[in-house]
Amino acid sequence: MLNKCSSVIKLTKEEVYPYLTDLWGLDMSKIKIIGITGTNGKTTVSYLVQQILNECNIKNRLIGTINSNLTTPEMFDLLENIKDMQAKNETHLIMEVSSIGITEKRIHGLTFAVKCLTNITQDHLDYHKTFKHYVESKFKFLNLPGPTVFPKDYKRIPINFPTQLKGKFNLFNIQAAYAIALALNISKPTIEKALEHAIPPKGRFQYIKTSNPFNIIVDYAHTPDGLTNILKEARRLTDKNLIVVFGAGGDRDKLKRPLMGKAADDLADIIVLTSDNPRSEVPEEIMKDIQAGISRSDMLTITDREEAIRKALQIAKRGDTIVIAGKGHENYQILHDKTIHFDDVEIVMKYSK
Structure with missing residues (x-):
């Protein structure tokens, strides 16, 4: 009008x-x-x-x-x-x-x-x-x-x-x-x-420079194909273990969740499941949907995304690569009742000091 x-x-x-x-x-x-x-x-x-x-x-x-x-x-x-x-x-x-x-x-x-x-x-x-x-x-x-x-x-x-x-x-x-x-x-x-x-935009296969003896990559990948592509490339660049931290958006395509889980299961050595933007859904239920595509039982499931990133940084060793996927450039997280400031890169830097 x-x-x-x-x-x-x-x-x-x-x-x-x-x-x-x-x-x-x-x-x-x-x-x-x-x-x-x-x-x-x-x-x-x-x-x-x-x-x-x-x-x-x-x-x-x-x-x-x-x-x-x-x-x-x-x-x-x-x-x-x-x-x-x-x-x-x-x-x-x-x-x-x-x-x-x-x-x-x-x-x-x-x-x-x-x-x-x-x-x-x-x-x-x-x-x-x-x-x-x-x-x-x-x-x-x-x-x-x-x-x-x-x-x-x-x-x-x-x-x-x-x-x-x-x-x-x-x-x-x-x-x-x-x-x-x-x-x-x-x-x-x-x-x-x-x-x-030319340089890529923020949050698109973005290398995060820290003093850690391992690679850290932040990417917006939030589809099965997108996650597959970045994990394949990260695998090529990794000397030892490939660690992936990811979840899936709430109130969005549920059918892609187990497919994303399978991509991680096929390509990563260590999986850390966490929240993305859960919106009105229960984060743990979204993670269960993703787990349907994962055959292994030794994955880590940590609902709090900050804690999940911290854990990945804690377990990574020299020569490993951590891929933090799903949010890329975003500086917020949409929860059930509020939107909070959240930036994957900031969290990485917080626990890399």
Whole structure:
């Protein structure tokens, strides 16, 4: 509902875009929107694209998981950002496009200069109910007019230069960003110069530097595929034991919980189950769901996430690697009756002094 000339205007989702672009006098032809969708990798690809644009001195804005309450904001908020962009002469908007945002028509009316699919694996079945509906929602966006970059396209791009991002999954992220930049007519030398020095966003396979004689990695992985990818890469970098600390979000897709448990069971030497953002659910019940996919009996179950991280640091030995998964960049934890400040990196540093 919007107020115009003291009148209350009721708009459908489809009507918000034309109404606000007219009301605010937005010239959408001056904004190139890059939309990135997929189960995993959206945030990293977005940040890489932004660093390429920065290398070109192209004024831009990024909207996504790390800096927005919703991965894909409502149309009012998006257009408010674009209004501010035009006032600041910013020409490119990089945005993460979620399956829920697509389904709820938050991008209805937008024209995309480039669209990209990173990958599709199981997630958000609490919302979509079936994997088929989840995939279909992605393709409602990908089938919009304009160029689209698919994995089969970008995985053909050779990366013959050094980068600061580790792991095969990050190779795919680099290739996706490269392909998007090519679609924006940016030269290969410029792309490669930017990607050679590009850094990942906070909480994405983030190495935490401490005085401990073992590796500590914080990552946002909260799906079976995401957890599998980071554990495989961490295993490659580990001399001895691989320790994983993780849980699963409450009021979210329950079917993925045992699959995440199996990923940890298959790839980690030591498992420390704990809370993520339990929301309205009982943390111990979420942990039981995860345990359904774990065959071993010697895992540690510690509901308090801080205590779980402390325990992992306590048992780790020289040459081990600890992966703390699920929350990544988040600096909060959503409990049943409140939201508290909580940052995995801060907890690591607290017990590493």
